[in-house]
Amino acid sequence: MYAQMVKTAGTGVKKPKDMTAEEKAFQAKIDRNEKIEPKDWMPDDYRATLIRQIGQHAHSEIVGQLPEGNWLTRAPTLERKAILLAKVQDEAGHGLYLYSACETLGVSRDELTEMLLNGKMKYSSIFNYPTLNWADMGAVGWLVDGAAIMNQVPLQRTSYGPYSRAMVRICKEESFHQRQGYAIMMKMAAGTADQKRMAQDALDRLWFPSLMMFGPSNKESVHSEQSMAWRIKINTNDELRQKFVDQTVPQIEFLGLTCPDKDIKWNEEKGGYDYTDPDWSEFFAVLKGNGPCNKDRLAARNAAWKNGAWVRDAMLAHARKKAARKAVAA
Amino acid sequence: MSNEWPLWEVFIRGQHGMSHRHVGSLHAADAESAMMNARDVYTRRNEGVSIWVVEAAHIAASAPGDKGPLFEPANSKVYRHPTFFDIPDDAGAM
Ligand SMILES: [Fe+2]
Numbered sequence: 001m002y003a004q005m006v007k008t009a010g011t012g013v014k015k016p017k018d019m020t021a022e023e024k025a026f027q028a029k030i031d032r033n034e035k036i037e038p039k040d041w042m043p044d045d046y047r048a049t050l051i052r053q054i055g056q057h058a059h060s061e062i063v064g065q066l067p068e069g070n071w072l073t074r075a076p077t078l079e080r081k082a083i084l085l086a087k088v089q090d091e092a093g094h095g096l097y098l099y100s101a102c103e104t105l106g107v108s109r110d111e112l113t114e115m116l117l118n119g120k121m122k123y124s125s126i127f128n129y130p131t132l133n134w135a136d137m138g139a140v141g142w143l144v145d146g147a148a149i150m151n152q153v154p155l156q157r158t159s160y161g162p163y164s165r166a167m168v169r170i171c172k173e174e175s176f177h178q179r180q181g182y183a184i185m186m187k188m189a190a191g192t193a194d195q196k197r198m199a200q201d202a203l204d205r206l207w208f209p210s211l212m213m214f215g216p217s218n219k220e221s222v223h224s225e226q227s228m229a230w231r232i233k234i235n236t237n238d239e240l241r242q243k244f245v246d247q248t249v250p251q252i253e254f255l256g257l258t259c260p261d262k263d264i265k266w267n268e269e270k271g272g273y274d275y276t277d278p279d280w281s282e283f284f285a286v287l288k289g290n291g292p293c294n295k296d297r298l299a300a301r302n303a304a305w306k307n308g309a310w311v312r313d314a315m316l317a318h319a320r321k322k323a324a325r326k327a328v329a330a
Numbered sequence: 331m332s333n334e335w336p337l338w339e340v341f342i343r344g345q346h347g348m349s350h351r352h353v354g355s356l357h358a359a360d361a362e363s364a365m366m367n368a369r370d371v372y373t374r375r376n377e378g379v380s381i382w383v384v385e386a387a388h389i390a391a392s393a394p395g396d397k398g399p400l401f402e403p404a405n406s407k408v409y410r411h412p413t414f415f416d417i418p419d420d421a422g423a424m
């Protein structure tokens with residue numbers, strides 16, 4: 001999940017008798033599965049929560065380009081390089097769709113960018129882990145994009161129109177991401193002993209961080225009933241994590257690799273795997289800024305923003321000059 | 331003056347001769363670069379054969395509160411639909 005621990009604004013779900021007429025009509029609209037559009041009336045807390053959630057999601061798409069960008073110049077073949085480049089380029093597009101959706105709520109693109117750069121807004125914990133070998137490109141596509149898909153598919157039905165439409169576009173593009181990742185894993189798992197060892201190593205390092213993507217267990221999670229009532233959160237963290245584990249374990253077996261969770265076990269009764277939770281203290285430390293790559297990621301984004309400033313300014317100055325010249329001629 | 335590039339809305343006509351359809355937005359300094367950005371972001375998989383970009387500030391939009399006055403009058407004019415008229419099958423295709 002690209003939005004983790006998004007704090008829901010407000011004081012929790014109100015009883016109908018405590019709602020204003022506007023709030024009642026708003027909730028009824030959501031309950032009828034109608035979309036909320038930018039100019040419609042909405043509670044301030046709904047707006048504030050969505051800005052946090054969509055903003056964090058957008059930041060994750062953008063920062064998520066860094067661990068893969070790391071391997072663009074070192075891809076093993078020209079074809080692999082072209083594929084990875086196309087995938088990373090898609091992620092830039094995903095960031096754009098989401099920033100655009102977020103801007104319809106009344107926050108500007110520059111404000112969002114600045115909140116990422118100064119650490120006021122977060123991005124997914126997963127991108128604070130390094131990508132150490134080529135097999136990581138396989139494991140990231142397969143596991144990280146796979147976990148993102150789990151979360152994004154239900155969000156296509158979210159109540160906020162622009163967010164829902166962004167999710168529809170994103171979901172169309174994501175399955176290529178997961179499949180190209182799994183194709184790398186298949187190749188490496190069937191390769192030389194060294195290649196297979198690299199594939200296993202990538203899986204070992206990324207398994208638990210991928211499970212963390214869904215956010216803390218329901219038991220530890222911040223109160224999310226309000227977000228569910230608003231339909232900006234559709235499933236609980238544990239539901240999505242369980243679905244992800246159930247889908248992924250057979251894929252590990254298909255590759256002939258070993259699940260890093262030594263206690264993974266099929267539970268006939270619940271029709272799913274029993275799995276070990278990730279180390280939540282590690283998760284909270286990464287969120288706080290103490291993961292292996294937090295400083296690098298933020299430094300890279302800050303440098304890109306700073307070094308690109310003269311280009312942004314020059315293009316705008318040129319456009320204004322051209323417009324002024326046209327006005328004089330007319 | 332803010333140095334944020336203006337917002338543009340992007341419309342694309344797909345392969346099959348349908349009208350241009352709104353697909354999303356982007357920021358760009360001018361129309362020319364908006365067009366290039368739209369090509370890069372919204373037509374990476376052959377989604378279109380034609381692009382329109384319009385600066386968002388130039389779009390006039392109806393307000394949610396106008397919904398009643400604008401659209402309700404059509405509700406009572408059921409005779410605008412072909413199914414309103416009972417024509418016997420014997421009259422042939424129509
Ligand atoms: Fe993405």
Ligand SMILES: [Fe+2]
Nearest residue numbers: 091145174177
């Ligand atoms: Fe992706």
